[in-house]
Amino acid sequence: MVVCNVLRVTSRLATRCCGRALYSTENKARFYTKKHEWVSVSDNIGTVGISNYAQDALGEVVYVQLPDVGKDIEAGDECGALESVKAASEVYSPVSGTVTEKNTEVESKPALINKSCYSEGWLFRVKLAKPEELQQLMDQATYDKYLEDH
Known part of the structure; x- marks a missing residue:
């Protein structure tokens, strides 16, 4: 019974963040850090964001x-910041490389992180x-287990 309730709560949180992302095939290609950043890779370009857990813990991002x-960054480097009505948090890069693009829309509309953290x-x-760094990150199942244990 407790497990069922946890799964329902987790499902509701994921749905609140981004509707389809929980069931999207993209989940299989998303890798996570212990600090709750994620990266999804296509053609050697990694798209980075924060997880549903992180956006929920932060509250309304402002x-x-x-x-x-x-900018050249290394995996684990602090490379940005998020502030919410409750807290401030650094953003750490899950991978090493050169920044090719930043989401200027999210800079002008920070609430997009709460509304749609995975898209x-x-x-x-x-x-x-260093694409091999992806092997040091958690896949979706491992990250879900990490959240349960912490």
């Missing part, structure tokens, strides 16, 4: 600072310098 295009609310894109 300010976003993202890395500049052209419209992505933060920045990076050309991967």
